[in-house]
Amino acid sequence: MALTAGYLLFFIVYAGLWGAFRAGDLEDAVFNAAMWTLAYWLLAFFETRRRRRTKARLDERGQTMAYIRYPDARAGSLSSIWNQGIATPGAGSIHFQPAVYDTLEPSGRAINMKVYDVLPQRRKLTGKDRKYIQAPGIQALTLVTDGGKVEIAASPESLDKLSEVPGRRGAAAD
Numbered sequence: 001m002a003l004t005a006g007y008l009l010f011f012i013v014y015a016g017l018w019g020a021f022r023a024g025d026l027e028d029a030v031f032n033a034a035m036w037t038l039a040y041w042l043l044a045f046f047e048t049r050r051r052r053r054t055k056a057r058l059d060e061r062g063q064t065m066a067y068i069r070y071p072d073a074r075a076g077s078l079s080s081i082w083n084q085g086i087a088t089p090g091a092g093s094i095h096f097q098p099a100v101y102d103t104l105e106p107s108g109r110a111i112n113m114k115v116y117d118v119l120p121q122r123r124k125l126t127g128k129d130r131k132y133i134q135a136p137g138i139q140a141l142t143l144v145t146d147g148g149k150v151e152i153a154a155s156p157e158s159l160d161k162l163s164e165v166p167g168r169r170g171a172a173a174d
Helices: 002-021 026-060 156-163
Strands: 064-069 083-090 093-100 111-118 139-145 148-154
Touching: 002 026, 026 064, 064 156, 083 156, 139 156, 148 156
Parallel strands: none
Antiparallel strands: 064 083, 064 148, 083 093, 093 111, 111 139, 139 148
16 A cells, blocks of 8 residues: 555656656656656566565475574674575574575575574664665564574564574573
């Protein structure tokens, strides 16, 4: 609904600006606004469809699209870079396979993290913290693993799945 309202607003503003600053008639302004609005709508439609298909494919396998980073790493190395990949919860661990593109092609060495604890506070990613993450509504939480603290970002539903890692230390305390 918000997407539709945004495109309607875009159409009105674009038509108004086109008519105000370009010499021409109203028909020309409305036609150009309609064409640009249609182009943006088609881009949004195909992107939304791609995300739904990817989510369905991963849900079939018990996997989820996620991003991880290491906040305790040296500044400038991996402390601020989100690594995209596929997370698969297991018995007391999360298997993370870095992946690229919408085809989710593997792009590096997989990591198997033993999860000792999941810190309860979630936060919404905003501004600079969203580097390289374009999906809307992404949240992050912190895991205490055998390799130290790891931040994992994903949709709220995906974080629910990943934070319920069976067999982790402290799971009964939740």
